[in-house]
Structures are given as structure tokens and as C-alpha cells.
Amino acid sequence: MNFSLTIIMALAASIGIAPNAQYDQENEIKQLGTVLVTGVKPGPGMWRVSNGSHVMWLLGTVNPLSKKLEWQSTEVSTVLESANAVIAPPGAEADISAGDVVKMAMLARSANKATKLPGRQTLEEVLPADTYAQWTRLTEKYSFNNQKSERLRPVFAAQDFYYGAIDHAGFTRSNVIWNTIRNSAIERNLPIIETKIRYPLEIDRNKYKAGIQSLSSSTMGDVACFDETMKNIEKRIEDFSRISNSWAIGDVEELERLKFSEINSPCKSYYDSVMGFQKRESLASEQDSSWISVAESALSSHAVTIAVLPLYDMLKPGGYLEVLRSKGYLVQSPDDAQETDGDES
Secondary structure (H helix, E strand, O other): OOHHHHHHHHHHHHHOOOOOOEEOOOOOOOOOOOOOOOEEEOOOOOEEEEEOOEEEEEEEEOOOEEOOEEEOOHHHHHHHHHOOEEEOOOOEEEEOOHHHHHHHHHOHHHHHHHOEOHHHOOHHHHOOHHHHHHHHHHHHHOOOOHHHHOOEOHHHHHHHHHHHHHHHOOEEOOOHHHHHHHHHHHHOOOOEEOOOEEEEOOOOHHHHHHHHHHHHHOOHHHHHHHHHHHHHHHHHHHHHHHHHHHHHOOOHHHHHHOOEEOOOOOHHHHHHHHHOOOOOHHHHHHHHHHHHHHHHHHHHHOOEEEEEEEHHHHHOOOOHHHHHHHOOOEEEOHHHHHHHHHHHO
């Protein structure tokens, strides 16, 4: 764990927007098994949003997906052939001033020091025996090099392991579906309409310095979130497998039944709290408003557009589908959209 990762975590916390989702453990779903679906699969159908004769197709994505999934959708390829434009996923990017870069650089040494246990202690010395035994078992199971993390504070060791285990289990957290569509749009010379908003990132050096000092003073909260990570990682990976499989085989009915929460590791909320990071709820609202504005403009100006969105943001109460319906647009599920498209052809 180095300072660059600390800063990345700070930026993510400042944005306050969940980067996609994980399957909710309390929701009953049919068993797809824990073996990841791989190979060539079509993914789900698209939702259809219409404004008179103008149509926007929405493809919902999930994260993580199987690394070995080869996504090939005839439906998406067909829509791209007739599309006038492609709408990029929503998001937010921070504008960092030169002065803020200097402020972060000044904290580099103390931030890097804060990632390590004091006095050359090791995880074996600070963790309860049963927790450390579970750590040893799980790092072996997921082929994680625990020696590199042995002197890290539990909060950082847990996060390194969490994302390493997800990677070892066969998942990718990159937005491979959007990258594929974006490349196809570029090949076809289709306009790509960006929807990300930009905002100034203000670095309060005193606040972050106090957070680093607080992080260095105790490992009590570290141990609690570390223990939670060890207890939940296998269940989370099983859940990720189910939602990835549902998406891969295009089981829209199953996907609509699923509930989602953020994919971040259990230790992220503890880290954010100690560092004094606050979620910027207004930023999430601004991001949503920006996407809706772009979508409405596209529905007015273009006969056919295609948009890629996190599935959770589409389906959640108050999400994009609900907002578009409230504005009077006809929103159809993939099954209904196919029937309508068939009737019109």
C-alpha cells in the first residue's frame, strides 16, 4: 500500500458515489452455482426508451464480471449499426489544482508511514489468534502473498487482500462492456456524448493530516473491519458469481429481482470515517441530473441512440428508468422492447 493508493481512496471518498454494486445477501435468488459462467455470452437485453419515433436503448452493466466472459450481443451490434450517437456512462471527475497537488505531496511521507504498523509489529501480533488463523487460511485459498502485507495496518492489509481475492476468483472490476461499445462507436465514427461532471477538489491539509495522525494512533477499528472482511469475503465472492452469471446469460427477470449495495471493501467506511471524509450527496445528484439532461437532449435530437449505465442506477427506486417514466417517456423492459421492435420491423 503506497501513498498513491491513499490519495485514490481519498478522491473516491470525496466523490461519494458508489462504483456499481454487489448482490444483496438477504435477497433470495435461484442458485446459479458458484462456478463463473465463461465463454461467449450475449448479456441481457436492452431497455427501450422512446419519445415519439425517437428511441434510446439502455444497456445495464454490473461490476465485477468474469474475466473470461466473451461478451457478444447481436442486439447491441444491430442497434449500433443504426445509431446516431452513443451516450457514455455517468460519472464525476475532480479538477485538482497545482496547489492541491503540492498539499498532497507534503503529506506523502506521513501517509505512507501510517499504512504500516508501529514498532515493526506484525499482523500476527496485533490480531486475535482466530482472526489471524482465518487470514492465513484465506490468503492460501486465494493465493495472496500475505508476507507483503504482514507489517501493514489491518485496514490496509484487508483492502489489499479483498481486491486481490476478487481478482484471483476470476473477476475483473474494469468496465469492459463500456470499453467494448466505446471502441465499436469509434470504429463506426459515431459521436460519443460524455455525461461526466467536473468539480473542484479542495484539499484541506489540516483535516487530512489529522486523519493520518488518528489512523496511526490505534488499531482497534482496523481489527474490527479486518475481521468483517475475513468473515464475508467468501460469501461476497459467491454473490458476485451469481450476479455475474445472471448478467452473462441475460437473465433479466433475475437481475430485476436483485438488490444492490456498493462493491467497496468493508474497511473503506472505517477508513473514510477516520480520515474525516464526507460523502458529497449533492455531487451524486448533479451527476444524475447531468445524465438525464443529456438523455433528454438525445431523445429530442437523434432518431436512435444507445446508452450504457450501471444496472443498479437504472433499476433502483428513483433511478434513471423511474425518472424517465415520470417525465412522460415510454420505458419498456427488454422483453417488451423486443416485441415492439418486432412489430415495427
